[in-house]
Amino acid sequence: MLEVEGLSKIYGGLRAVDRASLRVAEGAIAGLIGPNGAGKTTLFAAITGFALPDEGRVRFAGVDITGRAPHRICAQGMVRTFQITQPFAQLSVRENIMVGAYLHTPDRDEAAARAEAVARQVGMAALLDRTAAGLTVAGRKRLELARALATRPKLLLLDEVMAGLNPSEIDEIIPVIRGIRDAGVTVFLIEHVMRAVMSLAENVHVLSYGKIIAEGAPRVLAADPVVIEAYLGHGAAQRLAGAAHA
Amino acid sequence: MSAWRVPVALLAVALAYPLVFRTNFAINFGVLVLFFAVIGQAWNIAGGFAGQLSFGHAVFFGTGAYCSTILHVKLGINPWLGLWASAAAGALVGAFIAALSFRFGLKGSYFALITLAFAEAFRILTNAVEFTGGGLGLLIPLKRSAANFQFPERIGFYYTILALAALSIAIALWLKRSRFGARLAAIRENEDAARALGIDTFREKVKIMALSGALCAAGGTFYAQYFLYIDPVVVFGADKSVEMLLVSMIGGTGTVYGPLIGAFLLTLVGEGTRALTNAQGLSLIIYGGLLIVIIAFLPNGLIDLFKLRWGRRRA
Numbered sequence: 251m252l253e254v255e256g257l258s259k260i261y262g263g264l265r266a267v268d269r270a271s272l273r274v275a276e277g278a279i280a281g282l283i284g285p286n287g288a289g290k291t292t293l294f295a296a297i298t299g300f301a302l303p304d305e306g307r308v309r310f311a312g313v314d315i316t317g318r319a320p321h322r323i324c325a326q327g328m329v330r331t332f333q334i335t336q337p338f339a340q341l342s343v344r345e346n347i348m349v350g351a352y353l354h355t356p357d358r359d360e361a362a363a364r365a366e367a368v369a370r371q372v373g374m375a376a377l378l379d380r381t382a383a384g385l386t387v388a389g390r391k392r393l394e395l396a397r398a399l400a401t402r403p404k405l406l407l408l409d410e411v412m413a414g415l416n417p418s419e420i421d422e423i424i425p426v427i428r429g430i431r432d433a434g435v436t437v438f439l440i441e442h443v444m445r446a447v448m449s450l451a452e453n454v455h456v457l458s459y460g461k462i463i464a465e466g467a468p469r470v471l472a473a474d475p476v477v478i479e480a481y482l483g484h485g486a487a488q489r490l491a492g493a494a495h496a
Numbered sequence: 497m498s499a500w501r502v503p504v505a506l507l508a509v510a511l512a513y514p515l516v517f518r519t520n521f522a523i524n525f526g527v528l529v530l531f532f533a534v535i536g537q538a539w540n541i542a543g544g545f546a547g548q549l550s551f552g553h554a555v556f557f558g559t560g561a562y563c564s565t566i567l568h569v570k571l572g573i574n575p576w577l578g579l580w581a582s583a584a585a586g587a588l589v590g591a592f593i594a595a596l597s598f599r600f601g602l603k604g605s606y607f608a609l610i611t612l613a614f615a616e617a618f619r620i621l622t623n624a625v626e627f628t629g630g631g632l633g634l635l636i637p638l639k640r641s642a643a644n645f646q647f648p649e650r651i652g653f654y655y656t657i658l659a660l661a662a663l664s665i666a667i668a669l670w671l672k673r674s675r676f677g678a679r680l681a682a683i684r685e686n687e688d689a690a691r692a693l694g695i696d697t698f699r700e701k702v703k704i705m706a707l708s709g710a711l712c713a714a715g716g717t718f719y720a721q722y723f724l725y726i727d728p729v730v731v732f733g734a735d736k737s738v739e740m741l742l743v744s745m746i747g748g749t750g751t752v753y754g755p756l757i758g759a760f761l762l763t764l765v766g767e768g769t770r771a772l773t774n775a776q777g778l779s780l781i782i783y784g785g786l787l788i789v790i791i792a793f794l795p796n797g798l799i800d801l802f803k804l805r806w807g808r809r810r811a
Binding site: 298300319320321324325329330331332336337338339340341345348349350352353355356358361397398400401 | 673674675678679681682685686688689690691692693694695696697
């Protein structure tokens with residue numbers, strides 16, 4: 251579904267994303283993890299056309315989409331959400347979601363019906379007439395999800411939809427994301443909440459200093475010394491192992 | 497059905513008004529209200545609905561006024577045809593300025609400044625060249641006949657500007673209910689999110705600036721035909737730009753009826769002080785005072801007064 255080959259994004263002397271390659275299989279829930287500042291959001295931006303990559307290729311559903319404008323990429327079926335939520339603040343939840351739904355229909359009633367269906371899917375049907383500005387953090391995260399879903403994507407890129415949520419809100423949103431995948435949408439998510447990554451993702455890529463340093467099933471990665479060192483510093487894996495033996 | 501009650505009632509009142517109040521003063525008053533409502537709405541569909549704040553909408557107004565007047569005076573083309581040519585010219589100038597600004601990512605106050613710069617450049621150019629009449633302006637020869645867009649009776653002008661005002665409100669109503677309007681609102685609220693959701697923000701912004709420019713230019717042609725005289729300062733001056741955004745802001749930006757309400761108040765103050773006293777500049781003092789009061793108590797414009805009443809009735 252998604253193939254990224256040798257993608258780099260360079261800001262001045264900094265290689266924010268450094269020759270990253272990865273694949274996301276159709277129908278999967280794939281994860282992207284890594285320490286703060288590793289370049290996860292930049293990688294998402296370079297994939298979805300918000301940042302022009304300096305090197306490398308992005309192929310989506312067999313088509314080379316490197317450097318295409320975000321709206322064209324969205325029209326092809328790949329849509330992203332924002333880590334820092336970007337609601338249309340003065341519009342109602344319904345109007346927010348309708349903006350996404352309008353991608354495939356010029357008809358107001360059809361877009362409204364689609365918005366209601368999506369709102370039910372993500373569990374915010376009761377909030378449809380609220381103004382987006384008045385939503386809680388959890389509500390805004392769901393709204394990001396709902397708007398993106400309304401565009402009928404094939405691939406959904408979620409940038410930390412669980413950051414800032416409390417444990418019970420996380421428990422509520424995990425089945426929502428699984429339901430989205432079960433409805434036929436491939437999901438690729440950046441996430442810091444490891445509990446969510448463990449329970450959702452089948453395959454995870456680890457990004458550190460802009461490079462993909464590991465890939466595999468989340469349980470395997472959690473024990474991988476390379477990954478542990480990326481998060482906890484050089485020698486941490488050894489010290490942890492030593493502590494376990496003692 | 498209930499959505500149509502307000503516009504139909506307003507239209508009925510507007511149609512009957514000159515038949516009830518037949519004095520020249522009353523009809524002139526109506527013409528001015530509707531005229532400001534048209535150009536205020538032209539500003540509002542770009543500035544209010546799409547959030548593209550322009551400080552130089554006079555560039556479209558003047559383009560329209562000069563386009564039809566030059567065609568008429570120099571080439572003998574009927575001003576009714578000139579009206580269409582003006583609208584087309586306004587749309588072109590709007591699309592050009594928008595394409596140029598948005599191609600280079602100008603937003604917010606930078607966009608406002610570039611529109612102001614264009615209006616000033618157009619004012620200076622028309623002042624400088626020969627075929628626009630230079631600083632002396634252009635006088636439209638008096639030849640009263642409806643076919644010549646110079647009605648013998650003021651009421652003809654009234655119904656002409658009423659048609660334009662009705663069109664401008666119809667456009668605003670359509671924007672409130674259409675995909676195009678929803679996309680503009682999305683762009684106004686958050687452009688990055690709009691792009692992520694598949695909106696070609698560049699194209700939509702160019703489209704609304706073209707539409708806004710066309711409507712504003714049509715207002716310019718009407719102005720020229722009503723007053724039969726234009727010069728660079730009057731039609732391209734910053735005063736015109738400010739009037740348009742004041743009308744919209746006092747009434748309520750981004751709303752369908754805000755410009756109409758603002759136009760009514762502005763005309764009331766302007767014509768009222770002129771009729772009651774001959775104190776020069778009194779109306780400006782009152783404008784200033786009103787503006788302060790409105791910004792302090794009704795930051796969303798006078799339309800909030802109406803919304804409050806509806807809200808209370810519903811509750």
